[in-house]
Amino acid sequence: MDFSIAPSTLKRIQRFDKLGREHMRPLGLEADRLGRPTPPEHPYFEKLVAMGFGRTRYRGPTASKGKKKTVVDSQQKKADEKKIGRSRTSLLVSEQMSYWDRGVSVSGPGPGLGEGAIISMGTEEQKERYLSPFIELDKPRWGAFAMTEPAAGSDVAGIQTRAVKDGNDWILIGNKSFSGNSSRADFILVWATVDTKLGRDGHRAFIVERGFPGLQDFHIEKKMGLKAYESTSFRLEECRVPGENLLGGESYYETRQGFKGAMATFNATRPLIAAMAVGIGRSALDESLAFARENQMFDDPRVRDRLERVARKMRMARLLCLKAAWLTDHQLPNIVEASMSKAFAPTAAFEAASLGMELLGLAGARGEHIVEKLFRDVKAMDIVEGTGQIQRIAMARKLVNLPNK
Ligand SMILES: Cc1cc2nc3c(=O)[nH]c(=O)nc-3n(C[C@H](O)[C@H](O)[C@H](O)COP(=O)(O)OP(=O)(O)OC[C@H]3O[C@@H](n4cnc5c(N)ncnc54)[C@H](O)[C@@H]3O)c2cc1C
Secondary structure, three states, X not given: OOOOOOHHHHHHHHHHHHHHHHHHHHHHXXXXXXXXOOOOOOHHHHHHHHOOOOOOOOOOOOHHHOOOOOOHHHHHHHHHHOOOOHHHHHHXXXXXXXXXXXXXXXHOOEOOOHHHHHHHHOOHHHHHHHHHHHOOOOXXXXXXXXXXXXXXXXXXXXXXXXXXXXXXXXXXEEEEEEEEOHHHOOEEEEEEEOOHHHHHHHEEEEEEEOOOOOEEEEEEOOOOOOOOOOEEEEEEXXXXXXXXXXXXXXXHHHHOOHHHHHHHHHHXXXXXXXXXXXXXXXXXXXXXXXXXXXXXXXXXXXXXXXHHHHHHHHHHHHHHHXXXXXXXXXXXXXXXXXXXXXXXXXXXXXXHHHHHHHHHOHHHHOOOOHHHHHHHHHHHHHHOOOOHHHHHHHHHHHHOOOOOO
């Protein structure tokens, strides 16, 4: 396994450092102080678009459909040739952006967590309609993903949002919670059930456009950390969705693969979340080292010992993430590695932030230091996209050859 970083990737990461230092960190501190997400009309998002951020991996309508090739087809070819390494590149970029501010990095424009499912499960028409605007963004645009409900978080099989067929349309009825960027999104990929008795087999995803009647009551949640991006709850009050917005179309509906599609999304993104935790943890470690240096704490062997232990764990966490991404880059299964990275990295990063808080003493307790913010930010990394506990349960079952429930 080769984990070396290509010079071009290193160059990209250096670009993020400038953006991070000059924009992301100050914006994250501002959102934390004000207790509200960065508004969608903020010039920072225009800047990101101008820099080429927020683009989709989807490359446009294919020649096989008999349509004219888009400009990006040649880019696609190049990208495909370089495919080995794309996951590792995303991972390192995610880590570095989270080093500067994880909340701000998630607030940026882009098709969001639903992109992977639309690319892998969507019809050509769905990809073209909903992802094409993200090929070259004309303005900041967002997409969102809504699985979680007030009574269904870890137990995703238990979602209660119902999808009822009505002529050619579907009617969605239910409530969704904590969906990132959803009140500003052009579309939300909403997971619902066609029959609660079917459990996971009943799951289907629907692309719900902003403005569809019945998509309503957006409420931006109050969060302990990561305040720069919105986590929003909303209601589907008999929301009418055209039949063509059932992800994958009617033929897909028959295959009953909805739940597998959602899980495939998470297997791909868990190592990214883990890498984001590494970014926050490294930031906490650097700040702790600086504080300990300024306050002449390095003479104490217990302080040195604990700082070293955290540094070691951050490196271990990063290696786990890289292995999970390496497997993805080589089209090899990575379920265990993805879970392992997600179970380990947030805990290690939490230890880094906790140590920082201990070293800071009263400065930390007063909330006067960035480490205190990182301490609040890092907690969510253990929760999102499958809690650490759920990953440990899944890995333990796998270890003793029990099927996952
Ligand atoms: C910042 C943030 C952003 C988010 N963004 C999104 C988003 O964009 N889209 C979206 O759909 N959702 C999002 N979520 C929701 C997130 O996916 C859920 O919070 C997560 O799945 C956990 O669900 P829950 O909070 O309901 O906790 P619960 O599932 O109620 O779990 C509570 C605790 O019980 C433990 N637990 C649960 N079941 C078991 C079990 N069987 N055995 C042992 N322990 C168990 C869990 O590990 C956890 O510690 C976000 C959440 C946060 C905090």
